[in-house]
Amino acid sequence: MGRVATKIALWVVIVLRIAxxxxxxxxxxxxxxxxxxxYADIQAYRILPHLAAWGMAVYLPWLEIFCGLGMxxxxxxxxxxxxxxxxMIVFTIALAxxxxxxxxxxxxxxxxxxxxxYPLKLAxxxxxxxxxxxxxxxxxxxx
Numbered sequence: 052m053g054r055v056a057t058k059i060a061l062w063v064v065i066v067l068r069i070a071x072x073x074x075x076x077x078x079x080x081x082x083x084x085x086x087x088x089x090y091a092d093i094q095a096y097r098i099l100p101h102l103a104a105w106g107m108a109v110y111l112p113w114l115e116i117f118c119g120l121g122m123x124x125x126x127x128x129x130x131x132x133x134x135x136x137x138x139m140i141v142f143t144i145a146l147a148x149x150x151x152x153x154x155x156x157x158x159x160x161x162x163x164x165x166x167x168x169y170p171l172k173l174a175x176x177x178x179x180x181x182x183x184x185x186x187x188x189x190x191x192x193x194x
Contacts (some may be wrong), residue, residue: 064189067182072122074136074179079115083163086112092159096145097152114138122186135143139180146173 080091090108093099099107114134121131142160148155150169158167 060189064186067186068122068125071135071179071182071186072119072131075115076117077119078161079112082108082159083112083116089159092157095154095156096142096149096157096188097154098145098148129187129190132183132190136180136183136187139176139183143173143176143180146176 055093057125086105088107090105093104094101115138118131118134118138121127122135146158146167146169149158149167150173156167157173160172
Protein backbone atom coordinates (compact mmCIF):
# COMPACT_ATOMS: atom_id res chain seq x y z
CA MET A 52 0.00 0.00 0.00
CA GLY A 53 1.33 3.46 -0.87
CA ARG A 54 1.96 6.22 1.62
CA VAL A 55 -1.14 8.18 0.65
CA ALA A 56 -3.36 5.10 0.86
CA THR A 57 -1.85 4.21 4.24
CA LYS A 58 -2.53 7.71 5.59
CA ILE A 59 -6.09 7.63 4.27
CA ALA A 60 -6.66 4.20 5.83
CA LEU A 61 -5.29 5.49 9.14
CA TRP A 62 -7.67 8.47 9.08
CA VAL A 63 -10.62 6.26 8.16
CA VAL A 64 -9.85 4.02 11.14
CA ILE A 65 -9.58 7.06 13.44
CA VAL A 66 -12.89 8.50 12.22
CA LEU A 67 -14.65 5.12 12.55
CA ARG A 68 -13.15 4.57 16.01
CA ILE A 69 -14.35 7.94 17.28
CA ALA A 70 -17.77 7.61 15.60
CA UNK A 71 -18.43 4.13 17.00
CA UNK A 72 -17.18 5.20 20.42
CA UNK A 73 -19.45 8.22 20.29
CA UNK A 74 -22.46 6.07 19.43
CA UNK A 75 -21.90 3.90 22.48
CA UNK A 76 -21.20 6.84 24.79
CA UNK A 77 -24.47 8.40 23.64
CA UNK A 78 -26.38 5.12 23.89
CA UNK A 79 -25.19 4.53 27.44
CA UNK A 80 -25.80 8.14 28.48
CA UNK A 81 -29.42 8.05 27.29
CA UNK A 82 -30.14 5.04 29.52
CA UNK A 83 -28.02 5.68 32.58
CA UNK A 84 -30.40 8.13 34.23
CA UNK A 85 -33.42 5.87 34.02
CA UNK A 86 -32.59 2.24 34.74
CA UNK A 87 -36.26 1.47 35.40
CA UNK A 88 -37.25 2.55 31.87
CA UNK A 89 -34.36 0.57 30.40
CA TYR A 90 -35.38 -2.41 32.54
CA ALA A 91 -38.86 -2.21 30.99
CA ASP A 92 -37.29 -2.17 27.50
CA ILE A 93 -35.18 -5.24 28.34
CA GLN A 94 -38.17 -7.07 29.84
CA ALA A 95 -40.21 -6.37 26.69
CA TYR A 96 -37.94 -8.79 24.81
CA ARG A 97 -39.10 -11.60 27.14
CA ILE A 98 -35.66 -13.22 27.17
CA LEU A 99 -34.13 -12.58 30.60
CA PRO A 100 -35.49 -13.30 34.05
CA HIS A 101 -36.31 -10.34 36.30
CA LEU A 102 -33.05 -10.22 38.26
CA ALA A 103 -30.85 -10.57 35.16
CA ALA A 104 -32.82 -7.88 33.33
CA TRP A 105 -32.47 -5.52 36.29
CA GLY A 106 -28.74 -6.18 36.46
CA MET A 107 -28.40 -5.46 32.75
CA ALA A 108 -30.44 -2.26 33.08
CA VAL A 109 -28.04 -0.97 35.72
CA TYR A 110 -24.74 -2.36 34.36
CA LEU A 111 -25.06 -2.19 30.57
CA PRO A 112 -25.21 1.62 30.15
CA TRP A 113 -21.97 1.95 32.13
CA LEU A 114 -20.33 -0.75 30.03
CA GLU A 115 -21.39 1.04 26.84
CA ILE A 116 -20.01 4.35 28.11
CA PHE A 117 -16.70 2.89 29.29
CA CYS A 118 -16.21 0.92 26.07
CA GLY A 119 -17.12 4.01 24.04
CA LEU A 120 -14.57 6.06 25.97
CA GLY A 121 -12.02 3.30 25.43
CA MET A 122 -12.66 3.55 21.70
CA UNK A 123 -12.47 7.35 21.55
CA UNK A 124 -9.35 7.64 23.70
CA UNK A 125 -7.86 4.30 22.64
CA UNK A 126 -7.60 3.06 26.22
CA UNK A 127 -7.96 -0.69 26.69
CA UNK A 128 -8.84 -0.49 23.02
CA UNK A 129 -8.79 -4.17 22.11
CA UNK A 130 -10.88 -5.02 25.16
CA UNK A 131 -13.38 -2.29 24.29
CA UNK A 132 -13.59 -3.52 20.70
CA UNK A 133 -14.06 -7.13 21.69
CA UNK A 134 -16.66 -6.23 24.34
CA UNK A 135 -18.61 -4.11 21.87
CA UNK A 136 -18.43 -6.79 19.20
CA UNK A 137 -19.90 -9.33 21.61
CA UNK A 138 -22.56 -6.84 22.74
CA MET A 139 -23.57 -6.07 19.17
CA ILE A 140 -23.89 -9.76 18.33
CA VAL A 141 -26.10 -10.28 21.40
CA PHE A 142 -28.13 -7.13 20.66
CA THR A 143 -28.68 -8.23 17.05
CA ILE A 144 -29.78 -11.72 18.09
CA ALA A 145 -32.19 -10.25 20.67
CA LEU A 146 -33.59 -7.84 18.09
CA ALA A 147 -34.02 -10.59 15.50
CA UNK A 148 -35.73 -12.72 18.16
CA UNK A 149 -38.17 -9.89 18.87
CA UNK A 150 -38.90 -9.49 15.19
CA UNK A 151 -39.48 -13.23 14.64
CA UNK A 152 -41.80 -13.35 17.65
CA UNK A 153 -43.72 -10.28 16.45
CA UNK A 154 -43.02 -8.17 19.54
CA UNK A 155 -44.08 -4.52 19.32
CA UNK A 156 -41.34 -2.96 21.44
CA UNK A 157 -38.96 -0.07 21.82
CA UNK A 158 -35.51 -1.53 21.21
CA UNK A 159 -34.04 0.36 24.16
CA UNK A 160 -30.91 1.22 22.20
CA UNK A 161 -31.06 4.95 22.84
CA UNK A 162 -33.56 4.98 25.66
CA UNK A 163 -37.29 4.53 25.14
CA UNK A 164 -37.57 6.81 22.14
CA UNK A 165 -39.97 5.03 19.79
CA UNK A 166 -41.16 1.66 18.59
CA UNK A 167 -38.52 -0.30 16.75
CA UNK A 168 -38.40 -0.48 12.97
CA TYR A 169 -36.97 -4.00 12.82
CA PRO A 170 -35.48 -4.04 9.29
CA LEU A 171 -33.81 -0.65 9.74
CA LYS A 172 -32.55 -1.44 13.25
CA LEU A 173 -31.24 -4.85 12.19
CA ALA A 174 -29.42 -3.26 9.23
CA UNK A 175 -27.89 -0.65 11.54
CA UNK A 176 -26.81 -3.34 14.02
CA UNK A 177 -25.23 -5.46 11.29
CA UNK A 178 -23.38 -2.44 9.88
CA UNK A 179 -22.13 -1.42 13.32
CA UNK A 180 -21.05 -5.00 14.03
CA UNK A 181 -19.13 -5.12 10.74
CA UNK A 182 -17.40 -1.79 11.46
CA UNK A 183 -16.37 -3.00 14.93
CA UNK A 184 -15.06 -6.23 13.36
CA UNK A 185 -13.06 -4.23 10.80
CA UNK A 186 -11.61 -2.05 13.56
CA UNK A 187 -10.68 -5.16 15.55
CA UNK A 188 -8.95 -6.64 12.49
CA UNK A 189 -7.13 -3.36 11.81
CA UNK A 190 -5.95 -3.31 15.44
CA UNK A 191 -4.71 -6.90 15.19
CA UNK A 192 -2.75 -6.04 12.02
CA UNK A 193 -1.13 -3.01 13.63
CA UNK A 194 0.48 -5.14 16.34
